[in-house]
Amino acid sequence: MEFPVDVALAELVPTLPVGTGWRYEMKFDGHRTVVWRERNTVRLQARSGRDVTAVWMDLARAAFDMLPPGTVLDGEAVIYAHGRIDFGAAQSRALSAPARARRLAEDLPAHFTTWDILLHPEQGDVRARPYDDRRALLATLLREHDVQPPIQLVPMTDDPAVAMTWYQQLPEQGIEGVVAKRATSVYKPGRIWKKIRHAETVDADVVGYTGPGARPRALAVRLPGGRIALTQSLTAPLAAQVAAHLAATGPPRSARTNSGESYTTTTSGLVVEVLAGTTRHAVVTVTRLRSA
Structure with a gap:
């Protein structure tokens, strides 16, 4: 797998899809980020493919310390401020020069909420594996390597009632919606997922x-x-x-x-x-x- 990778996206839909085989994840309000833990370094990629390592160096250091080489994770860079996820703070960091980003990180360190694994240190490129398999690989890798915050696994459920509870009760904490994914879906570029969110x-x-x-x-x-x-x-x-x-x-x-x-x-x-x-x-x- 070569840097940068084309990321999967979500299509905005008016209602949450239900039925057999759907999985639901919290949608955090942050900046889409792919973390590349390479042999001797870490690189962070924006949705566009741009290298954004310099503005998220606190996340890069955490990934270097906790993730095994040969790991690529997809997720969201978020910042907590005043007890909630603050998109404005994440935006300020993302648009800063590296020196200012370091100063901002001292007051408001970033977190990385991951929902997918694209490259596994032992099994290689796993994008063609079903979502359920990738989710299990991701959870196992984080557990076996004792990965702790600021890197964390995005909550997931297969119960649409639980997903709607998240959607209805957590917007004040910065959860902007829910992303629905097919249990059998592979990871590929394009709008392959569905999402509902409060912002129209x-x-x-x-x-x-x-x-x-x-x-x-x-x-x-x-x-x-x-x-x-x-x-x-x-x-x-x-x-x-x-x-x-x-x-x-x-x-x-x-x-x-x-x-x-x-x-x-x-x-x-x-x-x-x-x-x-x-x-x-x-x-x-x-x-x-x-x-x-």
Whole structure:
């Protein structure tokens, strides 16, 4: 398996799927992260494939100390603040320069909640194995190597009533929803899982922007289904967050949305959340930057 890996994703659905063979996991509100424990080092990967080790060095050190070489885990980097999971704190860390990230880690250390194992130190690449097998391998590996927080296993149940209890009672603790997975499903790229969450948003890939790269006015996003649309004007804080990533992308070129508006392309790997109720409109509304 070569770094980076294409990750599996979840499709937003209105209701929790039920029936034989479903497994349900808590959806923590953090930053998607893949942990690579290699022979002599640890690398952390964002959903986009970008190397984010420098901003999550506390997690990298924990993984180096506790995980055996030849292990690749999928999960979420989260930060607890004031007794709950705080996405804003995780976002601040993810968007920081390495020096600032180290300072932030001193006050608010990160945790890694893992839900899948892609590479096993003894059995190799296990992505083609069923979910239930991978879950058992993951749980056994964490137990046998006495892996403790900040690395922890995401809670899972096969009871939809328990999953709905999580969904209804835990949002104030930062549990933003539930992810449903087939017990027999293999791990592969694309939206192979289902999720319900309290925020009525969908993830959209950022493919471009309008205005100057140093202060973008709006984003061009690829919505579920493939349509490209412009967003409403960005707030100043969100524009600053986006600009920090645009500076590192390749040479820009001009393109047009499905409805004909022009924009400048980007390969930043950014993902934003947009209000689900606006995805059919010519202009969509961004709620927050999700990852890069």
